[in-house]
Amino acid sequence: MSFQRVLIANRGEIALRVVRSLRDLGLESVAVYSDADAQSRHRFEADFAVRLPGSASADTYLNIPAILDALKRSGADAVHPGYGFLSERGAFVDAVTAAGATFIGPSSRAMDAMGNKVHAKHLMIEHGVPVVPGSKGALKDAAELQRLATEIGYPLILKAANGGGGRGMRVVRKDIELAPAFEACTREAIAYFGSGDVFCERYIEDPRHIEFQVLFDNYGNGVHLHERDCSIQRRHQKLFEEAPSPYLSDAQRQKIGAAAVAAAKAAGYSGAGTIEFICESPERAYFMEMNTRIQVEHPVTEMITGIDLIGWQIRVARGEKLAFQQKDVPLRGWSMEARINAEDPAKDFAPGPGLVTALTFPAGPFVRVDTHLYAGYAIPSHYDSMVAKVITWGETRDEAMRRMSRALMETKVEGVPTTTRFHEALLAHPEFKAGTFSTRFIEQKAAYFKEKLAGDPAALAEGVGALVAAALTADETQRGADHASAQPPRDSAWRRAGREA
Amino acid sequence: MNWLVKIGGVSFELELPDALPGAEAEPLPDGRRLAWHARQRTLILTAANGVEHNLRVRSAALSRWAGEAATELSVELLASAAQGIVSLTATVELAAPGQSSRGKTEAVKAVQIRSQITGKVLKVLVGVGDHVAQGDPLMIVEAMKMENRVFAPQAGTVTQIAVKDGDAVQTGRELLRLAKD
Numbered sequence: 001m002s003f004q005r006v007l008i009a010n011r012g013e014i015a016l017r018v019v020r021s022l023r024d025l026g027l028e029s030v031a032v033y034s035d036a037d038a039q040s041r042h043r044f045e046a047d048f049a050v051r052l053p054g055s056a057s058a059d060t061y062l063n064i065p066a067i068l069d070a071l072k073r074s075g076a077d078a079v080h081p082g083y084g085f086l087s088e089r090g091a092f093v094d095a096v097t098a099a100g101a102t103f104i105g106p107s108s109r110a111m112d113a114m115g116n117k118v119h120a121k122h123l124m125i126e127h128g129v130p131v132v133p134g135s136k137g138a139l140k141d142a143a144e145l146q147r148l149a150t151e152i153g154y155p156l157i158l159k160a161a162n163g164g165g166g167r168g169m170r171v172v173r174k175d176i177e178l179a180p181a182f183e184a185c186t187r188e189a190i191a192y193f194g195s196g197d198v199f200c201e202r203y204i205e206d207p208r209h210i211e212f213q214v215l216f217d218n219y220g221n222g223v224h225l226h227e228r229d230c231s232i233q234r235r236h237q238k239l240f241e242e243a244p245s246p247y248l249s250d251a252q253r254q255k256i257g258a259a260a261v262a263a264a265k266a267a268g269y270s271g272a273g274t275i276e277f278i279c280e281s282p283e284r285a286y287f288m289e290m291n292t293r294i295q296v297e298h299p300v301t302e303m304i305t306g307i308d309l310i311g312w313q314i315r316v317a318r319g320e321k322l323a324f325q326q327k328d329v330p331l332r333g334w335s336m337e338a339r340i341n342a343e344d345p346a347k348d349f350a351p352g353p354g355l356v357t358a359l360t361f362p363a364g365p366f367v368r369v370d371t372h373l374y375a376g377y378a379i380p381s382h383y384d385s386m387v388a389k390v391i392t393w394g395e396t397r398d399e400a401m402r403r404m405s406r407a408l409m410e411t412k413v414e415g416v417p418t419t420t421r422f423h424e425a426l427l428a429h430p431e432f433k434a435g436t437f438s439t440r441f442i443e444q445k446a447a448y449f450k451e452k453l454a455g456d457p458a459a460l461a462e463g464v465g466a467l468v469a470a471a472l473t474a475d476e477t478q479r480g481a482d483h484a485s486a487q488p489p490r491d492s493a494w495r496r497a498g499r500e501a
Numbered sequence: 502m503n504w505l506v507k508i509g510g511v512s513f514e515l516e517l518p519d520a521l522p523g524a525e526a527e528p529l530p531d532g533r534r535l536a537w538h539a540r541q542r543t544l545i546l547t548a549a550n551g552v553e554h555n556l557r558v559r560s561a562a563l564s565r566w567a568g569e570a571a572t573e574l575s576v577e578l579l580a581s582a583a584q585g586i587v588s589l590t591a592t593v594e595l596a597a598p599g600q601s602s603r604g605k606t607e608a609v610k611a612v613q614i615r616s617q618i619t620g621k622v623l624k625v626l627v628g629v630g631d632h633v634a635q636g637d638p639l640m641i642v643e644a645m646k647m648e649n650r651v652f653a654p655q656a657g658t659v660t661q662i663a664v665k666d667g668d669a670v671q672t673g674r675e676l677l678r679l680a681k682d
Contacts (some may be wrong), residue, residue, distance in 0.1 A: 032553075039540065039541070041541070043541075043553075043555075044538065044541040044543045044545075044555055044557070045555075045557075046555065047554070047555060048554055048555065049545075049552075049553040049555060050550055050551060050552055050553065051551065051553075072553050073550045073551060074552045075552075330624060374540075376540050
C-alpha cells in the first residue's frame with residue numbers, strides 16, 4: 001500500500017492539481033500525454049512523463065493497455081485517475097491492481113455498485129436514503145413505462161443507466177411522446193454507454209443541484225465535508241459552483257449530509273466521492289447519483305474546510321486513517337468557482353480552441369486559479385473546453401461574490417474566447433445575488449444573458465465616446481478651476497514640461 | 502549553431518543558439534537523450550525506454566565574455582526526488598565544435614573568480630603576487646547598498662586582477678585569477 005511514484009492517468013488542470021498534492025506529500029509524479037498534448041503543461045510539470053502515441057482519447061487517455069505500459073516503464077507504483085476518462089471504470093481499477101500498483105480511489109466493487117444508477121438507487125432505498133419516485137430498475141419495455149407514467153405523473157425523465165455528463169437523457173411530458181423517447185434513449189444508451197438499460201423517474205421542474213462531498217478511509221470511517229451548490233448549469237454542464245449552498249439551513253445540511261455518509265458507507269466506499277442530490281425544496285432532497293472520483297469543483301470544498309481533498313485521496317490509498325471526525329470538519333466562510341471554458345458565450349457557447357496569445361490570471365487575497373494554460377499554448381480541439389477554474393473565498397457569500405467579480409476583472413485571455421463574460425453577467429443578476437436560482441436559471445434568463453453577452457459595437461463606441469466626453473469635461477472643469485483661481489497657470493512646472501516635451 | 506556540451510564528463514553536441522529555442526541533442530552514449538523545450542523552459546532527459554525526466558529550469562542564461570571564445574550556460578534546475586524538491590545549479594561550458602574551449606589547459610592550474618552580482622567594485626583587497634588562503638577576502642563589491650565580500654574559493658597566488666576600485670561589474674565578469682598551490 002505504500003507507494004512513492006504516482007502515475008496520473010489524466011491531463012490538463014487536474015493532472016497539475018494532482019502533481020501539486022503529490023509534491024506536498026513528498027511523492028513523485030508521472031504524467032502521460034497524447035501527441036495533441038505534447039506542449040501541455042502537465043507533461044512538463046510532473047517529475048516524469050510518458051508519451052501515449054495518438055491524439056484521440058480512445059487511443060490515449062482511455063487506452064488501458066497503453067497506460068499500463070507507461071505504468072510499467074516509468075516504475076510508478078500507484079495511479080491517480082483524476083476525473084473523467086477512466087476515473088469511474090471498475091475494469092481500470094482491476095487492471096491497475098493486477099499490475100501490482102495501488103489505485104487511488106474506491107474499490108472496483110464500490111465503484112461499480114455506485115456507478116450503475118439503477119443499482120445505486122436500489123442501495124439507497126435499502127438504506128433509507130430518499131430517492132426520486134420512478135422505476136425500480138431498468139425498464140423492460142414501453143408498456144412498463146406507460147404504466148409508471150400513469151402512476152407517477154408527468155413530466156418524466158428517461159436516463160441511460162450507465163450515462164453521465166448530461167448525455168443519454170430525455171424529458172417526456174405527454175403520453176404521445178413516450179414510446180419514441182424510450183426507443184431513442186435506448187438507442188443512445190447502447191451507442192454511447194455500451195448498455196441499453198434505461199430507467200425513468202419523475203422530472204423535477206425547477207430543482208437545485210446540491211451535492212455532498214464525502215471522504216472515507218479503508219477502515220469504514222467516513223465524514224461529509226458539507227455541500228456544494230452546482231445549480232448554475234447549461235445543458236446539464238456545470239458552469240459555476242459554490243459552497244455551502246444558500247438553499248440549505250444548518251439542520252438540513254446535517255440531515256442530508258448524514259444520509260450521504262450512510263449512502264457511501266452502504267457501498268463500502270473508500271476515498272473521496274460525491275453524492276448528488278436533486279432538491280425540490282430544502283426539505284425534499286432526493287439521491288440522484290454518486291460520483292466515485294474527485295470532482296471538478298472540489299476546490300470550493302477545500303476553501304471552506306481547509307482540507308486538501310486530493311491529498312487525502314492519496315493518504316487514504318496508502319492506508320492512513322482519517323485524522324478527523326464529523327464534528328471536526330470546519331465550515332468557514334463561503335467559496336465560489338467559475339469555470340473558464342474556451343467557449344464563446346455570445347455564440348451559444350461555441351467552442352474556440354486555438355492559440356492563447358496573452359494571459360493574465362488573478363491573484364491576491366483568497367483567490368485561487370487552477371489551470372494548465374500559459375501564453376503561447378495552443379488549446380487542442382480533441383479534449384474538454386474547460387481550461388481554468390477561478391476560485392474565491394470570503395467570510396460571507398457576498399464577500400466571495402465581490403471577490404469573484406474582482407478576480408474575473410483581473411482575468412485576461414487573448415486569442416481564444418472564454419466564458420469570463422458569462423460569469424460577470426451571472427454575478428450581476430439580482431436573483432443570483434439573492435441565491436434564488438434553479439438548474440434552469442440560464443434557460444429561464446436566456447433573454448437577460450443574450451442581451452448582456454451579445455456585445456454591440458454601436459453601444460461600445462457610444463460607451464467609449466461617453467467616457468472620452470466625461471474625461472474631456474473633467475479636464476475643462478479643471479481648466480475652468482485653474483482660470484477661476486486667478487493663478488497664472490501658464491508658467492506652472494507641468495505646463496512648461498508639457499511644452500518642452 | 503551546434504555547441505559542445507559537457508555534462509558529467511560526457512561531451513555531446515547540442516543545437517543551442519543564444520535565444521535558446523527548442524533543441525534536441527544526439528543520444529548520449531548510454532542511449533539517453535537530452536532535449537530543451539524553450540516554451541516550457543524544461544530540459545528533458547529521456548531514458549532508452551522512453552520515460553522522460555523533467556528538469557524544470559528556474560533560470561537559464563547564456564553568457565559570453567568579451568575576448569573569450571566560449572559561452573557559458575548557467576542553469577538553475579529544479580527536480581523532485583524522493584527526499585523532496587532539489588535545486589541544482591550548473592554552469593555548462595559551451596564551445597562551438599572545432600574551437601577549443603576557454604582556458605582549457607589553464608583552468609587546470611588557474612581559478613577564475615567571477616562576480617556573482619552586478620554592482621560596483623568598492624575595494625580590491627589583494628595585489629598580484631599575494632598568496633591567499635581559502636576563505637580570505639579578495640575584494641568588496643557593492644550592490645543594492647550592501648557590501649559583498651568575494652572570498653578565495655581555495656588557497657593560491659593572485660596572478661591577475663581584472664578590475665580596479667570603482668569599476669562597475671556585471672554578473673559573470675572576471676574579477677581575478679588565482680594560481681592553485
